[in-house]
Amino acid sequence: MKEEAVLCLKDVHYHVSSDDEELSIIKGCDLSVQPGEKLSIVGRSGSGKSTLLSLMAGLELPTGGEVRLFGQALNHLDEDRRAQLRALQVGFVFQNFQLMPSMTALENVLMPLELFQVSDADDKALQALDKVGLGHRLSHRPSELSGGEQQRVALARAFVTEPKILFADEPTGNLDETTAEQVQHLLFQLNDELHTTLVLVTHDSDFARQCDRALTLHNGRLQAV
Ligand SMILES: Nc1ncnc2c1ncn2[C@@H]1O[C@H](COP(=O)(O)OP(=O)(O)OP(=O)(O)O)[C@@H](O)[C@H]1O
Numbered sequence: 001m002k003e004e005a006v007l008c009l010k011d012v013h014y015h016v017s018s019d020d021e022e023l024s025i026i027k028g029c030d031l032s033v034q035p036g037e038k039l040s041i042v043g044r045s046g047s048g049k050s051t052l053l054s055l056m057a058g059l060e061l062p063t064g065g066e067v068r069l070f071g072q073a074l075n076h077l078d079e080d081r082r083a084q085l086r087a088l089q090v091g092f093v094f095q096n097f098q099l100m101p102s103m104t105a106l107e108n109v110l111m112p113l114e115l116f117q118v119s120d121a122d123d124k125a126l127q128a129l130d131k132v133g134l135g136h137r138l139s140h141r142p143s144e145l146s147g148g149e150q151q152r153v154a155l156a157r158a159f160v161t162e163p164k165i166l167f168a169d170e171p172t173g174n175l176d177e178t179t180a181e182q183v184q185h186l187l188f189q190l191n192d193e194l195h196t197t198l199v200l201v202t203h204d205s206d207f208a209r210q211c212d213r214a215l216t217l218h219n220g221r222l223q224a225v
């Protein structure tokens with residue numbers, strides 16, 4: 001029997017209006033992502049990939065259609081409930097790392113745990129940093145770390161709460177080829193260990209192909225690659 005989808009999109013539309021223009025970014029996306037599945041989404045710059053991730057994670061609400069995350073229709077939850085759902089079960093990794101510049105590596109990884117007063121937070125954060133090979137960089141601030149190291153801290157922060165789903169938006173976009181490969185490997189390794197569902201946006205077709213399924217976002221719709 002098929003398990004219930006972790007993420008389900010039904011005829012999702014998203015348009016924004018400015019002064020005199022209506023811009024239709026997402027024009028009818030349907031998708032079902034199974035537990036533990038690794039899905040990649042490619043598409044040219046400006047095709048709406050980051051917008052689609054925001055809709056999947058409930059950071060934005062669709063202007064048409066429905067997004068269900070863990071079986072819950074996100075349109076039916078208020079902003080607080082959506083934020084709570086994300087904090088407990090969703091991880092994010094971004095192209096520009098998005099670490100807190102004033103905090104050390106350890107403090108950055110502790111942050112999501114402290115929001116919920118998780119027991120043994122220190123041990124969990126230390127283990128997470130150890131897993132990404134940064135056990136020796138605990139007290140460094142982001143400006144004192146290389147790009148690859150910053151992204152590894154971001155991976156530790158994303159996985160430390162053991163999220164059910166991880167959204168990664170061009171996680172290797174700012175890294176050189178060798179470092180990108182290391183981060184890719186680490187992302188898949190952590191993903192497999194924790195049985196996390198992955199939705200990956202990337203411009204790197206090799207990276208995309210390593211997922212179970214690869215889709216293209218084109219003209220506001222998802223298509224098989
Ligand atoms: N709030 C908004 N208001 C107006 N336009 C927007 C808004 N959000 C996104 N857009 C536009 O929607 C389009 C899609 O943007 P998005 O950032 O999702 O693209 P992308 O596929 O992630 O691109 P890239 O590969 O460069 O990151 C762009 O043309 C962008 O300017």
Ligand SMILES: [Mg+2]
Binds near residue numbers: 051
């Ligand atoms: Mg983008």
